[in-house]
Every structure is written in C-alpha cells, then in structure tokens.
Amino acid sequence: MSEKKIQHICLISPKRTIWSRTDQIKKTLEERSKLLKAWHSPSLSILTIIGLTPSNIKVTYIDEDLEEIDFHVKYDIVGISAMTQQVNRGYEIANSFRLKGIYVVMGGIHASVLPDEALEYVDTVIVGEAENLWPQFIEDFKNNIEKRIYKKLEGTFVDLTKSPVPGYDFLRNKNYFKDPKFFYNMIPVQVSRGCPHNCEFCLVTKCYGSKFRKKTIDQVKVEINKIKECCPGKIIMFADDNLFIDRKYAKELLTILKELRIRWVAQSDISIGEHDDLLKLAYESGGLFLLIGFESINPENLKTINKNSWKYRQLANYSANIERIQKNGIIVFGSFMFGLDNDDNNVFNDVVEFMNNNNITGQLTISTPLPGSVLIERLKLENRLIEKEPFWDKCTFFDALYRPKKMTVDELEKGFIWAYKEIFNEKSFTKRAQYLKSMYKKIQ
Amino acid sequence: MTKNKMANNKDIIDILSKITRIDSSGITYDTLIFEELGIDSLMAIEILARVEKQFDILIEESLMIDISTVGDFVQTIEEKINMGN
DSSP: OOOOOOOEEEEEEOOOOOSOSSHHHHHHHHHGGGTSOOOOOOOHHHHHHHHHSOTTSEEEEEETTTSOOOTTSOOSEEEEEOOGGGHHHHHHHHHHHHHTTOEEEEESHHHHHOHHHHHTTOSEEEESOOTTHHHHHHHHHHTTOOOSEEEOOTTOOOOGGGOOOOOGGGGGGOOOTTOSSSOOOEEEEOOEEOOSOOOTTOOHHHHHOSSOEEOOHHHHHHHHHHHHHHSTTOEEEEOOSOTTSSHHHHHHHHHHHHHHOOOEEEEEOGGGGGOHHHHHHHHHTTEEEEEEEEEOSOHHHHHHHSTTOHHHHHGGGHHHHHHHHHHTTOEEEEEEEEOOTTOOTTHHHHHHHHHHHTTOEEEEEEOOOOTTSHHHHHHHHTTOBSSOSOOGGGOSSSSOOBOOSSSOHHHHHHHHHHHHHHHSSHHHHHHHHHHHHHHHHHHO | OOGGGGOOHHHHHHHHHHHHTOOGGGOOTTSBTTTTTOOOHHHHHHHHHHHHHHHTOOOOGGGGGGOOBHHHHHHHHHHHHHTTO
16 A cells, blocks of 8 residues: 655644633632733643654644634644643544544543543544654554554653654744733743652653653753744743752753743742752742642641652741742742642631732642542542533633532632632732842842 | 932833843833733732832832833833832
8 A cells, every 4th residue: 555645734732711610710710810810831742743743744733722723624634632621622623623534633631541532532542742652653644554542661751852842943933922812921841751749639640650751951952942043032931840850950950041041930849948059040040930839738638649748748848948939039839729638618718828928829729630630530439529520621620520528519619719819819919029029129 | 310310211121121031122112011021920020129129119019910011111110210209
C-alpha cells in the first residue's frame, strides 16, 4: 500500500468553562474578576505537538476560547487536547469531524486516564507524554498502520533533554494579544516533570511519575529566547508543578533568567521560604509571584492529603516562610481548597483570616474529584459523589461535586461565596497592596 | 522645586520599562497596560511602590483597576504629581 500524504493537521483546544457552572458561584466570581483578572496562556500540550510535527505538514491551531472552528475545512487529521472540564466539548468536536470522514486523535490528561472512554469518540488516543508517541503516530498514519492507542512502556518516561522546542513560532501568526476580552498574557514554559508528593486529589505523580526530570539549562534558555522573539513582552509562566524541587538546578536556572530580562511566575511549595539566597535571586531574575498550594490550614486535612504528610510538616512554618518570600519581593499567591474531609463551617473564616493575617492573595477552589485520582475512587467507595460519572464539564474547581463530611453541600457553596467576597474586595485588596508596597520600597 | 515636580513622562515610562523588563522604545501612550505590558493587579503594586518612592507621592492602590493604556497611567500620575499629591 502506498504512503498516505499528510498535508494539513488541525490541533484544537476545546472551549473551557472559565468559571463555575453553579449560577450563584459563577455570578460572584464574575463580579470579582476585576480584582483578579484571569490569566490566559496557550496550550503547552498543543505547542509541544506543533514542535513535534514535521515542518512540511501545515498545522492550524485553534483555541476555541478565542476563535470558532470551521468544520468545513478538509483536514487530514484533527488532534484534540483536553483537560477534564473541556472533554465533553472535545467529544462533540470529534464527532462533527468524524461525520465528515476526518481522522480524529485525542491526547491530554483526561484521555490519558480514561482512554477507553475517549476511544468511543475518537479514532486514536495518545496516552501520556507525547514526545515519543506523536512522531510514531504520524509515521504509522502515513503507512496506514495507525493504532487505536499509543502509550509508553510501563515505568518509562520521556527524556526531557531530548524534547524539541515547543512551536512558539506559531504564536506569531495569531493576533490575540489586543483582544480586550481574551488574549494570552502569559506564555508557558515547562522545564521539568514529575512530583514525589502524590497528593490524593492530584494526577501529576500518576501521569508524570515521582522522579523529577528536567530539561538542560541551555534548552530553557533557547525556549525563552524564542518566546522573546515571537511574543515580546509576555510574562513567562513556568508550567512546572514545582520549579524549585532541585535547589542547585533552580539556582542555575535563576542565574540565567536574570540575564534574559523577563518577568516570570511559577509554582512552588512553601519550603522555598527557607532559602533566602534563592528568593533574592528569584526577585532579581524577574520573579513576580509564586503560586503555592497550601490546600488547607487544617492539620488533620494536611496529614492525610499525601502519604508522607509532607504538607502537614510544613504547616508550622507557613507564616514565617510567607513573610520571608514576600520580604524578598516575591508575591505569594496561595491556593486553598474547600470541602476537604475535616472542613466544617469554620474553614471559610479560618482561611480568610489566615490570608488576611499573612497579607496574601490567591485562589480559592472547591475540592474536585478528578477522574484517575485516588480521591474519586475513595469517594465512590464512600458513596459521596453527588452525581454519577461522567460529570466532567463540572470539574471546574469551582463546583461542589461530592458531599463533604462535616457540612452540607449548600453550606460549602455559601461558605465559598462568602470567603471569595471577603478576599476579593477593594478593602482587602488595598490592605494587601499597602503591605506589599512597603515591602517593595525596602528592596527597590 | 521639590523632588516630585521634576518628574516627566520619560521617568514614568522608564519605571514601566524597568518593572516589565520591556524596552522603553516599545512603550507608547497607546500601549495597553494589561494586554501588552502584562501588568496585572500584582505587578501594578510593584510599579506603584516605585512611583511613590521616586516621586515622593502616595497613590491609591485601586488606581490601576480602571486604567487601560500607558497614556492613561502617565496622565494620572502627572496629575498626582502636579497636585503636589
């Protein structure tokens, strides 16, 4: 059989629900969005796929949050990358293209944890990291021997030092940046994968393994220079789950970032607060804020959130470390979840008080049982899910999907709205800003 | 003349350039603060701290919320400075 020609591939990121699907919560979040504008960034998964696609194949990238899909174009392949809350829309898109005889392949975290479900809607599923699998799929497709599932060998992970530069070049073709409603104000870079903590609610360890794998510093430098060339002035968003796990590597990286003259944001755990030298370097290298997953300030919650109680052991140092981070000019953007098993009606006030006392802003979310997580399996055994699966479009992190142990669902939703209003109002914003301004004035 | 009376547009744009790490030649009055310079409410705090310190004035923290262009920002700061705060 002769080789099939691939001329045109369309890669799609399906429309997301930016806020909640619960009316009252959605209304509150939208009202307060002036004080916490949403950050928009292109899909790093799709940019990575673009980087892996042979340059003689034309690629179209559609971010459905920003533009409509034209279902009349005759692509050779449509690729869809979806997180759980996008996946139902992803399946609709797949269905529309398949009715026209177009081959559809899906990747992303949802299809990776539920490949059999995805295969009911698409022709092929890429399970897990795409670096080795996408080029293989392309070759097989050309030779008419494409498989239903592409997955890595059990226990093996991609060598990131061999990862290509994501297709940042592609962003030159898009003119999203001046749209007042939607635009990319941050461009993602991923320097590492893997996390040792294996938290109950999270899929990172399951999907990327517990071993910390990283790109070389030179690779990162090339990627950032490419972004500076293609999207000048954009903030770099490190998509790593924890940029500072390897302190020596982090120091080398920050030293290079200082030369590159960028502003950046990243995720970290709170123990970074114990390293004044790294924090100083983080500010000098353009660090703006660190998103830190505190998750809870209830010791009983933290004891059980991961097996080795790592987060619980940090609790006593939360405030001192926050103060040290912010004194070094890096804003702490805390992440908290409501609805954990030891949360009762006091949790909302406790978290608001903690955030106000420590002068931090952040994101408040509702604990979400993602498919593939240990949490969803436990909740099923305990018969606590409010709806039967699939409830994927409600996995927004702002919707109650299971019955908490120590309060009702109604109390959880009302408490969440109350806490959100307490944190995101002009009075709280002013207090935090005054504190941070005084910090900046000392170091500028 | 007091310290704050000596400010000019260039000083303010230089501050924006220093904080955003975007060359001042790429910043014009029409440049969009949030969309093009990436200045959100968090980076705005750092900018206001520097403006306050350099020009010896005080600025309400909520000022950035309704500002959309560099021109709006420069004008607002100049008004503050000329009013002697």
